[in-house]
Protein backbone atom coordinates (compact mmCIF):
# COMPACT_ATOMS: atom_id res chain seq x y z
CA UNK A 1 0.00 0.00 0.00
CA UNK A 2 1.20 3.49 -0.82
CA UNK A 3 1.64 5.98 2.03
CA UNK A 4 -0.78 8.89 2.25
CA UNK A 5 0.57 12.38 2.84
CA UNK A 6 -1.53 15.31 4.08
CA UNK A 7 -0.95 18.46 2.00
CA UNK A 8 -1.88 21.97 3.17
CA UNK A 9 -4.13 24.21 1.09
CA UNK A 10 -4.67 27.95 0.61
CA UNK A 11 -7.97 29.82 0.53
CA UNK A 12 -8.69 31.19 -2.96
CA UNK A 13 -11.75 33.20 -3.99
CA UNK A 14 -12.59 32.25 -7.58
CA UNK A 15 -15.75 32.04 -9.72
CA UNK A 16 -17.92 33.05 -6.74
CA UNK A 17 -16.66 30.09 -4.74
CA UNK A 18 -14.24 29.76 -1.84
CA UNK A 19 -11.65 27.13 -2.80
CA UNK A 20 -9.24 25.23 -0.59
CA UNK A 21 -6.51 24.71 -3.15
CA UNK A 22 -2.91 23.62 -3.68
CA UNK A 23 -0.65 24.24 -6.71
CA UNK A 24 -0.20 21.10 -8.81
CA UNK A 25 3.62 21.16 -8.59
CA UNK A 26 3.47 19.98 -4.94
CA UNK A 27 0.98 17.24 -5.75
CA UNK A 28 3.04 15.95 -8.69
CA UNK A 29 6.28 15.92 -6.68
CA UNK A 30 4.49 13.96 -3.93
CA UNK A 31 2.79 11.53 -6.32
CA UNK A 32 5.52 11.03 -8.91
CA UNK A 33 8.77 11.48 -6.95
CA UNK A 34 7.99 10.76 -3.29
CA UNK A 35 5.67 7.99 -4.55
CA UNK A 36 2.93 8.79 -2.03
CA UNK A 37 -0.75 9.68 -2.35
CA UNK A 38 -1.33 13.39 -1.63
CA UNK A 39 -4.44 14.19 0.41
CA UNK A 40 -5.54 17.83 0.53
CA UNK A 41 -6.29 19.22 3.99
CA UNK A 42 -8.92 21.98 3.89
CA UNK A 43 -8.39 25.16 5.94
CA UNK A 44 -11.02 24.44 8.58
CA UNK A 45 -8.79 25.33 11.54
CA UNK A 46 -9.95 23.94 14.87
CA UNK A 47 -12.93 22.20 13.20
CA UNK A 48 -10.43 19.59 11.98
CA UNK A 49 -9.69 16.78 14.39
CA UNK A 50 -5.93 16.60 13.91
CA UNK A 51 -5.52 13.40 15.92
CA UNK A 52 -7.96 11.62 13.60
CA UNK A 53 -6.18 13.03 10.54
CA UNK A 54 -2.65 12.29 11.72
CA UNK A 55 -3.55 8.75 12.81
CA UNK A 56 -4.42 8.02 9.17
CA UNK A 57 -1.61 9.71 7.24
CA UNK A 58 2.08 8.85 6.91
CA UNK A 59 3.48 12.31 6.30
CA UNK A 60 2.64 16.00 6.16
CA UNK A 61 3.68 18.34 3.34
CA UNK A 62 3.44 22.06 4.14
CA UNK A 63 3.34 23.92 0.84
CA UNK A 64 4.63 27.35 -0.17
CA UNK A 65 2.28 30.23 -0.82
CA UNK A 66 2.47 33.94 -1.59
CA UNK A 67 0.63 34.78 1.61
CA UNK A 68 2.51 35.44 4.83
CA UNK A 69 1.95 34.09 8.32
CA UNK A 70 -0.02 36.71 10.28
CA UNK A 71 2.51 38.51 12.56
CA UNK A 72 0.20 38.15 15.58
CA UNK A 73 1.34 34.50 15.67
CA UNK A 74 4.86 35.64 16.53
CA UNK A 75 4.08 38.67 18.64
CA UNK A 76 4.38 41.45 16.06
CA UNK A 77 1.96 44.15 14.92
CA UNK A 78 0.85 43.68 11.31
CA UNK A 79 1.81 46.34 8.72
CA UNK A 80 1.25 46.47 4.96
CA UNK A 81 4.77 44.99 4.61
CA UNK A 82 3.48 41.75 6.11
CA UNK A 83 0.52 41.34 3.73
CA UNK A 84 -1.06 39.39 2.09
CA UNK A 85 -2.48 37.08 4.76
CA UNK A 86 -4.38 33.79 4.71
CA UNK A 87 -5.57 33.48 8.30
CA UNK A 88 -7.65 30.39 7.66
CA UNK A 89 -4.50 28.64 6.44
CA UNK A 90 -2.57 29.83 9.53
CA UNK A 91 -5.35 28.48 11.76
CA UNK A 92 -4.94 25.07 10.13
CA UNK A 93 -1.24 24.73 9.30
CA UNK A 94 0.25 25.96 12.59
CA UNK A 95 -1.62 23.43 14.81
CA UNK A 96 -1.10 20.73 12.15
CA UNK A 97 2.67 21.25 12.26
CA UNK A 98 2.78 21.23 16.08
CA UNK A 99 0.77 18.04 16.33
CA UNK A 100 2.68 16.29 13.51
CA UNK A 101 5.98 17.07 15.29
CA UNK A 102 4.57 15.86 18.64
CA UNK A 103 3.40 12.60 17.07
CA UNK A 104 6.56 12.07 14.99
CA UNK A 105 4.73 12.11 11.64
CA UNK A 106 7.29 12.85 8.86
CA UNK A 107 7.16 16.50 7.83
CA UNK A 108 8.44 18.43 4.82
CA UNK A 109 7.79 22.18 4.98
CA UNK A 110 8.49 24.32 1.92
CA UNK A 111 8.97 28.13 1.70
CA UNK A 112 5.90 29.52 3.55
CA UNK A 113 6.06 26.08 5.14
CA UNK A 114 9.50 26.56 6.75
CA UNK A 115 8.28 29.95 7.97
CA UNK A 116 5.18 28.31 9.48
CA UNK A 117 7.33 25.58 11.03
CA UNK A 118 9.49 28.22 12.72
CA UNK A 119 6.47 30.20 13.97
CA UNK A 120 4.61 27.07 15.08
CA UNK A 121 7.62 26.10 17.21
CA UNK A 122 8.02 29.56 18.77
CA UNK A 123 10.28 31.47 16.35
CA UNK A 124 9.80 34.79 14.52
CA UNK A 125 9.98 36.05 10.93
CA UNK A 126 11.53 39.10 9.23
CA UNK A 127 9.74 40.73 6.31
CA UNK A 128 11.12 42.39 3.13
CA UNK A 129 14.48 40.75 3.81
CA UNK A 130 15.87 42.03 0.48
CA UNK A 131 15.98 45.49 2.12
CA UNK A 132 18.32 44.42 4.92
CA UNK A 133 21.90 45.70 4.59
CA UNK A 134 24.00 43.10 2.78
CA UNK A 135 21.04 40.90 1.91
CA UNK A 136 20.57 39.22 -1.43
CA UNK A 137 17.27 39.61 -3.28
CA UNK A 138 15.49 36.33 -2.51
CA UNK A 139 12.38 37.19 -4.51
CA UNK A 140 11.51 35.33 -7.69
CA UNK A 141 11.75 37.36 -10.88
CA UNK A 142 10.86 36.60 -14.48
CA UNK A 143 7.94 36.50 -16.86
CA UNK A 144 7.31 32.75 -16.69
CA UNK A 145 7.13 30.23 -13.82
CA UNK A 146 10.29 28.51 -15.12
CA UNK A 147 12.14 31.82 -14.84
CA UNK A 148 10.65 32.68 -11.44
CA UNK A 149 11.53 29.25 -10.06
CA UNK A 150 14.91 29.09 -11.84
CA UNK A 151 17.86 27.78 -9.80
CA UNK A 152 19.45 30.98 -8.58
CA UNK A 153 21.86 30.86 -5.65
CA UNK A 154 23.93 28.41 -3.67
CA UNK A 155 23.23 27.21 -0.15
CA UNK A 156 25.81 25.72 2.19
CA UNK A 157 24.62 22.51 3.84
CA UNK A 158 25.86 22.03 7.42
CA UNK A 159 28.18 19.01 7.66
CA UNK A 160 26.59 16.19 9.66
CA UNK A 161 23.07 17.61 9.22
CA UNK A 162 20.06 15.59 8.17
CA UNK A 163 20.10 17.32 4.75
CA UNK A 164 23.79 16.54 4.29
CA UNK A 165 22.88 12.87 4.76
CA UNK A 166 19.98 13.14 2.32
CA UNK A 167 21.90 15.06 -0.34
CA UNK A 168 25.45 13.81 0.11
CA UNK A 169 26.65 17.34 -0.72
CA UNK A 170 27.97 20.41 1.08
CA UNK A 171 26.60 22.91 -1.43
CA UNK A 172 23.67 22.90 -3.82
CA UNK A 173 22.02 25.54 -6.02
CA UNK A 174 18.41 26.38 -5.25
CA UNK A 175 15.60 28.60 -6.46
CA UNK A 176 14.29 31.47 -4.36
CA UNK A 177 10.77 32.93 -4.34
CA UNK A 178 10.30 34.66 -1.00
CA UNK A 179 10.53 38.03 0.69
CA UNK A 180 10.28 36.89 4.30
CA UNK A 181 12.74 34.77 6.23
CA UNK A 182 13.49 33.30 9.63
CA UNK A 183 14.50 35.92 12.18
CA UNK A 184 14.69 34.24 15.61
CA UNK A 185 15.02 30.50 15.26
CA UNK A 186 12.53 28.45 17.29
CA UNK A 187 14.12 26.67 20.29
CA UNK A 188 13.55 23.15 18.99
CA UNK A 189 14.85 23.83 15.47
CA UNK A 190 18.42 23.64 14.18
CA UNK A 191 19.84 25.26 11.06
CA UNK A 192 20.63 22.81 8.27
CA UNK A 193 21.61 25.20 5.45
CA UNK A 194 22.32 28.89 4.87
CA UNK A 195 22.52 31.21 1.84
CA UNK A 196 25.67 33.25 1.12
CA UNK A 197 24.08 36.26 2.89
CA UNK A 198 23.37 34.22 6.03
CA UNK A 199 19.64 33.72 5.40
CA UNK A 200 18.44 30.48 7.01
CA UNK A 201 17.58 28.19 4.10
CA UNK A 202 16.82 24.91 5.83
CA UNK A 203 16.03 23.70 9.34
CA UNK A 204 15.23 20.44 11.06
CA UNK A 205 13.44 19.57 14.27
CA UNK A 206 15.94 18.56 16.95
CA UNK A 207 15.43 14.95 18.10
CA UNK A 208 12.59 14.34 15.65
CA UNK A 209 11.90 10.61 15.39
CA UNK A 210 11.72 10.81 11.59
CA UNK A 211 12.18 13.23 8.70
CA UNK A 212 11.19 16.74 9.91
CA UNK A 213 12.73 19.33 7.62
CA UNK A 214 11.88 22.79 6.35
CA UNK A 215 13.46 24.36 3.26
CA UNK A 216 13.14 27.97 2.16
CA UNK A 217 13.47 27.04 -1.50
CA UNK A 218 11.15 25.05 -3.79
CA UNK A 219 12.37 21.47 -4.42
CA UNK A 220 8.87 20.55 -5.67
CA UNK A 221 9.28 22.69 -8.78
CA UNK A 222 12.25 20.77 -10.23
CA UNK A 223 11.66 17.46 -8.43
CA UNK A 224 11.52 15.51 -11.69
CA UNK A 225 14.61 17.17 -13.20
CA UNK A 226 17.06 18.38 -10.52
CA UNK A 227 18.95 15.73 -8.54
CA UNK A 228 18.94 17.57 -5.19
CA UNK A 229 15.24 18.47 -5.46
CA UNK A 230 14.41 14.88 -6.38
CA UNK A 231 16.45 13.50 -3.47
CA UNK A 232 14.55 15.60 -0.92
CA UNK A 233 11.20 14.24 -2.12
CA UNK A 234 12.55 10.69 -2.36
CA UNK A 235 13.83 10.90 1.24
CA UNK A 236 10.48 12.30 2.41
CA UNK A 237 8.70 9.43 0.63
CA UNK A 238 11.05 6.87 2.22
CA UNK A 239 10.33 8.31 5.65
CA UNK A 240 6.56 8.19 4.98
CA UNK A 241 6.90 4.52 3.95
CA UNK A 242 8.76 3.75 7.17
CA UNK A 243 6.09 5.55 9.19
CA UNK A 244 3.36 3.61 7.37
CA UNK A 245 5.15 0.32 8.12
CA UNK A 246 5.53 1.21 11.80
CA UNK A 247 1.82 2.12 12.04
CA UNK A 248 0.87 -1.27 10.62
Ligand SMILES: N[C@@H](CCC(=O)NCCCC(=O)O)C(=O)O
Pocket residue numbers: 063064065066067068069110111112113115140177178179180181
Ligand atom coordinates in the same frame (compact mmCIF):
# COMPACT_ATOMS: atom_id res chain seq x y z
N1 LIG B 1 5.01 34.49 1.57
C1 LIG B 1 6.26 34.09 1.97
C2 LIG B 1 6.37 32.69 1.51
C3 LIG B 1 7.08 32.44 0.24
C4 LIG B 1 6.53 31.33 -0.58
O1 LIG B 1 6.02 30.32 -0.11
N2 LIG B 1 6.59 31.57 -1.87
C5 LIG B 1 5.95 30.82 -2.84
C6 LIG B 1 5.32 31.77 -3.79
C7 LIG B 1 5.17 31.20 -5.12
C8 LIG B 1 4.80 32.24 -6.15
O2 LIG B 1 5.08 33.44 -5.98
O3 LIG B 1 4.25 31.85 -7.16
C9 LIG B 1 7.38 35.00 1.51
O4 LIG B 1 7.24 35.72 0.54
O5 LIG B 1 8.41 34.96 2.16
